[in-house]
Amino acid sequence: MNPYAFLAIAIISEVFGSSMLKVSNGFRRFFPSIGVIIGMGVAFYCLSISLITIPLGTAYAIWSGIGTALTALVGVIVYKENFNTKKILGLVLIIGGVVILKLAAGVSH
Structure with missing residues (x-):
């Protein structure tokens, strides 16, 4: 499987796990807590598989940047958090930084 497919699964799983943190009530609710553990477990496993091929800085920038942006969107859409200028x-800058790092990774010295 393509390493970027593993990275995409890692991102989606991390966003799911982070979203479950919100409803786990400090790990007091069983099923959301299980969702956190499964989501984060799959995320780190898939991230580690992607790191076999993708450079660490590039993979982590993409994973954390897109994960942060998607988690913020989940907060706005699902949990009705504020969405302002x-x-x-901030999200545009994060995504722009990820794009620049991805482009820089393609340049060999």
Whole structure:
């Protein structure tokens, strides 16, 4: 399987696990807590598989940047958190940074 497919699964799993943290009530609710453990477990496993091929800095930047942006969107859409100009600017900067790091990874020295 393509290493970027593993990275995509890692991102989606991490977003799921992080979203479950919100409803786990400090790990007091059983099923959301299990969701956190499974989501994060799959995320780190798939991230580790992607790191066999993808450079660490590139993979981590993509994983954390896109994961942060998607988690923020889940917060806005699912949990009705505020979405304002500063949050939009922050997400644009995160995604822009990920794109620049991905482009830089393609340049060999």
